[in-house]
Amino acid sequence: MYISIIMKTFVLYFYIVLVYRLMGKKEVGKLSIIDLIVSILIAELAAMSIESTDRSIFVSIVPILVLVIIQITLSYISLKSDKFRKFIDGSPTTIIKSGKIKFNEMAKLRYGLDDLITQLREQGIKSIEEVDYAILENNGKLSVFRKTKDYPMPIIVDGKIDFEVLKEIGKDVKWVLNILDEKKLNLTNVYYAFYSKKKTYIIKKDEVI
Structure with missing residues (x-):
């Protein structure tokens, strides 16, 4: 029995x-809901197989393989579809905007003021007054931009303009399109573009490996 x-x-x-190598490298804190569910189910199936000495190991190996196929398929769809990705993982939420806390968000x-203060303190921020913007990411991590620092603002992500960011930096769609025209680009060619220190930086899709 023990040998088995x-x-x-x-x-x-x-x-x-091998399964996790196939699923791709991700930090534990950055797992999506899909990744988390698959990880829990794989752990349960593996534990059941080890505990049940009278069951064949293939009873667990096959379902684990099916889970991996599901995970890879859904991850691929999420990569291609922004709507599907938002449905599965949700969207980052701005909870401090222009130094003001958005209590409704x-x-x-169900994110309390104590949670906010704790996460700010973990990043060495003693007072909310030091913060210009704070965004709660899908994985629960808080991204903080201080008032005293110039930080990049993403204006285009995967070929889509972020209209909220344009409002924040005082620009409009026409301004974005003019920049793209100057560089002989269109939105479908742009993987990522951000605005920092009054300059625009663009990463084209064909530059992403």
């Missing part, structure tokens, strides 16, 4: 390592 358990553990260990997320 040891053999199953050995095989499943290397199998799961915090309430929607």
Whole structure:
């Protein structure tokens, strides 16, 4: 019996390592909902296989493979479809804008003032007055932009203009299109563009490997 358990553990260990290599490299704190669900299910299936000495190891290997295929497929769809990605993972939420706390957005997320203060303190910020913008990311991490620092503002992400950012920097769509015309580009060619220190920086899709 013990030999069977040891053999199953050995095989499943290397199998799961291979599975996670196929799923791609991601930090634990940056796992999407899909990745988290798949990880939990894989762990449960592996544990059940090791505990059940009378069951074949293939009873767990096959469902794990199916989960990996589902995860890779959904990740690919998320990469191609902005709407699907937002449906699965949600969208980042601005909770401090121009130095003002957006309590209505915090309430929607069930995110308290204590949570905000704690995450600011973790980043060495003692007072909310030091913050210009704070964005709560999909993974729960807080991205903070201080008032005293010039930071890049993303104006185009994956060929789509961020109208909220344009309002914040006092620009409009015509301004963006003029910049693209000067560089002989259109929106579909742009992977990422940001505005920083009164300059615009553009990364084209064919530059992304």
